[in-house]
Amino acid sequence: MGSIDSTELGSEKKPNPGKATILAIGKAFPHQLVMQEYLVDGYFKTTNCDDPELKQKLTRLCKTTTVKTRYVVMSEEILTKYPELAIEGGSTVKQRLDICNDAVTEMAVEASRACIKKWGRSISDITHLVYVSSSEARLPGGDLYLAKGLGLSPETHRVLLYFVGCSGGVAGLRVAKDIAENNPGSRVLLATSETTIIGFKPPSADRPYDLVGVALFGDGAGAMIIGSDPDPISEKPLFELHTAIQNFLPDTEKTIDGRLTEEGINFTLSRELPKLIEDNVESFCKKLIGKAGLTPKDYNQMFWAVHPGGPAILNRMEKRLNLSPEKLSPSRRALMDYGNASSNSIVYVLEYMLEESRKARKMKEVENEWGLILAFGPGVTFEGIVARNLDV
Numbered sequence: 001m002g003s004i005d006s007t008e009l010g011s012e013k014k015p016n017p018g019k020a021t022i023l024a025i026g027k028a029f030p031h032q033l034v035m036q037e038y039l040v041d042g043y044f045k046t047t048n049c050d051d052p053e054l055k056q057k058l059t060r061l062c063k064t065t066t067v068k069t070r071y072v073v074m075s076e077e078i079l080t081k082y083p084e085l086a087i088e089g090g091s092t093v094k095q096r097l098d099i100c101n102d103a104v105t106e107m108a109v110e111a112s113r114a115c116i117k118k119w120g121r122s123i124s125d126i127t128h129l130v131y132v133s134s135s136e137a138r139l140p141g142g143d144l145y146l147a148k149g150l151g152l153s154p155e156t157h158r159v160l161l162y163f164v165g166c167s168g169g170v171a172g173l174r175v176a177k178d179i180a181e182n183n184p185g186s187r188v189l190l191a192t193s194e195t196t197i198i199g200f201k202p203p204s205a206d207r208p209y210d211l212v213g214v215a216l217f218g219d220g221a222g223a224m225i226i227g228s229d230p231d232p233i234s235e236k237p238l239f240e241l242h243t244a245i246q247n248f249l250p251d252t253e254k255t256i257d258g259r260l261t262e263e264g265i266n267f268t269l270s271r272e273l274p275k276l277i278e279d280n281v282e283s284f285c286k287k288l289i290g291k292a293g294l295t296p297k298d299y300n301q302m303f304w305a306v307h308p309g310g311p312a313i314l315n316r317m318e319k320r321l322n323l324s325p326e327k328l329s330p331s332r333r334a335l336m337d338y339g340n341a342s343s344n345s346i347v348y349v350l351e352y353m354l355e356e357s358r359k360a361r362k363m364k365e366v367e368n369e370w371g372l373i374l375a376f377g378p379g380v381t382f383e384g385i386v387a388r389n390l391d392v
Contacts, residue, residue, distance in 0.1 A: 013390050020180040021237035023225040026115025028107045029071035036067050047086045047202035054203045061215035066311045070218030070339035073103045073195040091262040101136045104193035107221035109149040112191050115223035128188040130176045132161045132168040132343045135194045167377025168343030174244040176226040192343040193221035199265040218339030222347025240388040243291045248379040256378040278316035284382045292386040300324050303371030305349045308335035
């Protein structure tokens, strides 16, 4: 790219010494696959609601989200065992946590095992664990149960990030990068796991945002192995994590608001969120790429791995930064196939990034070596990482 200092950043697809790299990616999902076209009838049937106005509103929302399929933990078996989850006003936080705590651990274990298998090294080589979830609450935390489920060494150093929301995946990646670069020889397992059962409720005109959540969010888990100075024989780096920053927007605490109550999580989202992101994303990206010696002229020569919070956020970002339509294709694909899966989504986006990069290479098209990994969450918090595609 024209303004890149290849001396500083490195121009060959080889990792820079001491820089953290993503060495493997894995994912996992619950067994319930929901087709968006059948969601409305199923949701209103299971919640015993026959409000035609709310049903019509959810039908419209399901079309505007662009989601086609999602995976969810919720099932007929769960509602048969816990019918109170579909009744308004009940004290059900214990039941929800009983379900969620087990479900997120199961998915996190499965995603981590898939990731470790792709990595190809022994599980005993994992030295650190970073665990991210906004779907459970317990003491000890889910990091310990994941470590136990995987059979990690009791000497594994653990970090737990709870209730970070949609920015959690990139926040976890930032933390894993710091650990890897400050502990030579370390190998960090980053795992994310989420389920919407913690906030599942019947439709209500008093809670209009609930319908947005029903139309948009999905369940699942993701995992990555992060480490610096990869072994050239046993490891294959996928991305180098060059620079990471985090910013929050002052006085926006209520824009994304979630509270754990007797009924689970009560979640509200301000309509101004897409506009807030649009108004601030340009300055954030300039600050981020400036630390790596890039300029906005490079935007369309970079890859963009952006958390798909929703189509409005992606559309406004694309317009504000004057991005070519294909730049956000991996994010739009992840949204279409999995919905907004909160902290997990960035894992799915990065997988699609690799898929599209390999396709471009096969077609002998120009690949984008440098790019950004971005997410936006409660705060309102911006998380960003300048990254290099090292996949060959």
